[in-house]
Amino acid sequence: MLELVWPGKEKSAALCSTPVERGWDTWFSASFDSSNQAKFESANHRVIAADNLDALKLLRDSGQRYDVIYIDPPYNTGSALTYNDKKPSGGAASSATWLNSIYPRMILARDVLAETGVFFVSIDDNEACHLLTILREIFGQENHLGTIKWRRKRKPSFLDKHMSSSLEYVLVFARNARLCPRLLGMETEESTRPVLNASNKNVERLIPSGMPAHCPDGKYAPGHYKNRSLGFSLLDPLVVFQGVVSEQARIVGQFRIQQELWAETGFITRNFGLRRRVLESERKRRHAEDDGTAWPTNEDAQSELKLVFGSERVFDFPKPVGLLTELLSMVSHDESRQGPQRCLDFYAGSGSFLIAALEQSRADAVPRSVDLIQSRESVRGNSVHQFSDIAEICAYRVTVDSLRRGFSPSFAFVQLAQ
Numbered sequence: 001m002l003e004l005v006w007p008g009k010e011k012s013a014a015l016c017s018t019p020v021e022r023g024w025d026t027w028f029s030a031s032f033d034s035s036n037q038a039k040f041e042s043a044n045h046r047v048i049a050a051d052n053l054d055a056l057k058l059l060r061d062s063g064q065r066y067d068v069i070y071i072d073p074p075y076n077t078g079s080a081l082t083y084n085d086k087k088p089s090g091g092a093a094s095s096a097t098w099l100n101s102i103y104p105r106m107i108l109a110r111d112v113l114a115e116t117g118v119f120f121v122s123i124d125d126n127e128a129c130h131l132l133t134i135l136r137e138i139f140g141q142e143n144h145l146g147t148i149k150w151r152r153k154r155k156p157s158f159l160d161k162h163m164s165s166s167l168e169y170v171l172v173f174a175r176n177a178r179l180c181p182r183l184l185g186m187e188t189e190e191s192t193r194p195v196l197n198a199s200n201k202n203v204e205r206l207i208p209s210g211m212p213a214h215c216p217d218g219k220y221a222p223g224h225y226k227n228r229s230l231g232f233s234l235l236d237p238l239v240v241f242q243g244v245v246s247e248q249a250r251i252v253g254q255f256r257i258q259q260e261l262w263a264e265t266g267f268i269t270r271n272f273g274l275r276r277r278v279l280e281s282e283r284k285r286r287h288a289e290d291d292g293t294a295w296p297t298n299e300d301a302q303s304e305l306k307l308v309f310g311s312e313r314v315f316d317f318p319k320p321v322g323l324l325t326e327l328l329s330m331v332s333h334d335e336s337r338q339g340p341q342r343c344l345d346f347y348a349g350s351g352s353f354l355i356a357a358l359e360q361s362r363a364d365a366v367p368r369s370v371d372l373i374q375s376r377e378s379v380r381g382n383s384v385h386q387f388s389d390i391a392e393i394c395a396y397r398v399t400v401d402s403l404r405r406g407f408s409p410s411f412a413f414v415q416l417a418q
Helices: 009-017 035-040 052-061 090-114 127-138 258-266 300-311 321-330 353-362 390-404
Strands: 025-028 045-049 066-071 113-123 144-151 166-172 184-187 192-194 203-207 218-220 221-227 230-233 238-241 249-251 267-268 274-277 286-288 341-345 369-376 409-417
Touching: 009 090, 009 369, 035 249, 045 353, 045 390, 052 090, 052 369, 052 409, 066 090, 066 321, 090 113, 090 127, 090 249, 127 144, 127 166, 184 321, 258 267, 258 274, 267 286, 300 390, 321 353, 341 353, 353 369, 353 390, 369 390
Parallel strands: 045 369, 045 409, 066 113, 066 341, 341 369
Antiparallel strands: 025 409, 113 166, 144 166, 184 286, 192 274, 203 249, 218 238, 221 230, 230 249, 267 274
16 A cells, blocks of 8 residues: 655644543624534534634544535645635645644544535645645545546746646545445436447337427328338338328338337437337436536635625635536435535635535525535734634535525534633
8 A cells, every 4th residue: 555654744634633621602792693512413504713622533433424525725825815824834744734624524424424415625735645645645546536637727826937727626436336336427318329339139019190290291101111220120101291100001120119108209310210219217327537627616606605795805816606416416416315415625725515505405495504614814914804704605505605695504603612
């Protein structure tokens, strides 16, 4: 097994085992709906203001397991963002410090991921190689399902000395790839299918009256008709008038479908061939793909935040709701299991993941329950002076934006007891 080694690795891993003596307490009772322990356990969605290391340990120890986890951790870029994106020092020492912070949290992410669960992690080139290596170490290389390429902006900037950067990545891991359901892509676009198959036996079918016919109107005599490589025999005269079959007729061919489906969906093509419509119930979704370059961008995310906060720029490089709905749509939901699909984002930022879950549930009717964890890290700059920390931005956004979009979810806002 390939292992990444850096100063402080063993000590950082040991942080997963240190106990957390505190429990949950109410938060924002003056500004938002107050919550207590019972509300925390029963709410559909929960916003937790806490260091995610402690919060993850509490969730792990309580037996909480999640079907989908998404995180957008600090990229260690050194940018002066709304939050601190870089630990002190530079070069290799900076990467070591970043790894010591991220490593125990990745271990805990695996601990709280369900056996059939999927873990999505956004990252850029700055630490992508390090993050991929430690995730393969923690989850196992066989559980790395793929890496999605995402275009974060439509037009690249040319501030970099050698090469402009417009792509980021979403690393995708399973707790157990053998148990994880197949990740789903877009719905197949096929609208029609053939009805004959060269390896099938000849059988007799009826062309019912009223079946659509795109061929020219007229009377077609009994005989053998061939369209491309496959043919069929018409046993009775067939009359087509105003685009439909006037009277039923017998036909013999190497049919791959039964009479009932043929009568419901079949039609005659312009070249006097045979095909059928694809029913909505038959439409399938393809395998997921690693190309996310046409998905919504950071510019879309900023526009979404402006609708909530006005003209103020309250958060740097937020993830767009559309990116996150695409990820959520990949994970199929077992309808036989009780309860909603449990989701977690423990670097919640502006709370886009919860809004995405609400939107995706509206689109696919899959019930979802979301936990967000965001530390009370101070914000930077005067443009967000009404919020003292990132957790406040997150709580305000999910409350206001969910109502603006027509949702009325049940929230609990909690923090670790002081």
